[in-house]
Amino acid sequence: DSGVTQTPKHLITATGQRVTLRCSPRSGDLSVYWYQQSLDQGLQFLIQYYNGEERAKGNILERFSAQQFPDLHSELNLSSLELGDSALYFCASSARGLPSTDTQYFGPGTRLTVL
Amino acid sequence: ELKVEQNPLFLSMQEGKNYTIYCNYSTTSDRLYWYRQDPGKSLESLFVLLSNGAVKQEGRLMASLDTKARLSTLHITAAVHDLSATYFCAVTTGTASKLTFGTGTRLQVTL
Numbered sequence: 001d002s003g004v005t006q007t008p009k010h011l012i013t014a015t016g017q018r019v020t021l022r023c024s025p026r027s028g029d030l031s032v033y034w035y036q037q038s039l040d041q042g043l044q045f046l047i048q049y050y051n052g053e054e055r056a057k058g059n060i061l062e063r064f065s066a067q068q069f070p071d072l073h074s075e076l077n078l079s080s081l082e083l084g085d086s087a088l089y090f091c092a093s094s095a096r097g098l099p100s101t102d103t104q105y106f107g108p109g110t111r112l113t114v115l
Numbered sequence: 116e117l118k119v120e121q122n123p124l125f126l127s128m129q130e131g132k133n134y135t136i137y138c139n140y141s142t143t144s145d146r147l148y149w150y151r152q153d154p155g156k157s158l159e160s161l162f163v164l165l166s167n168g169a170v171k172q173e174g175r176l177m178a179s180l181d182t183k184a185r186l187s188t189l190h191i192t193a194a195v196h197d198l199s200a201t202y203f204c205a206v207t208t209g210t211a212s213k214l215t216f217g218t219g220t221r222l223q224v225t226l
Contacts, residue, residue: 002157002159031212033212033213033214035214042216042218042219043203043205043214043216043219044216045213045214045215048212048213055212056211056212056213058213090157090158092158094212097212098212102212103148103160103163104148104160104212104214105160106150106157106158106159106160107157108156108157109156109157111155
């Protein structure tokens, strides 16, 4: 158990809908990352937050957005869902978001199925 | 654009045998990570390699980093069934913290 929690574990929805994925980082960690894992794209970085502020952006679609709240939990919002958005979405956290010192610890993931 | 390649993509090996997984990356980096993923599960951090020549060992797994060759290896000694999983290497570059992952190597250890 990494100490990172994600809810829900599974999510099944229809095309065109909007969903919210939630992540709580490990106690004391200030940085949160979102990754998408799919069969065709592999593991891809989406976005990073540090202490409430966006720090880095990856291949995140405009239909997707995220935020980190004052209590450091984060939410990933996915809208106008398409079949191709079906994937495993991971949240990871690290202490300070510094690559030279931090290890990222991954949560259990949310499996999103778009029908 | 940073690219990270692993080979082989799939490895079937017998218990007790040794083998090596290779991870090549395309741009300068001195930070490389190895993760393990069981089917349908999360990623578990195995090793963090932070400098050229770094070598780390945990049980039957040993990871090394050659930043000049842009190559990391994950060596498996005397494989056991419990090591069956998918292994990913990941790299960060410059001041960015985001992980760029390799394609993964699915390891299957047969009895």
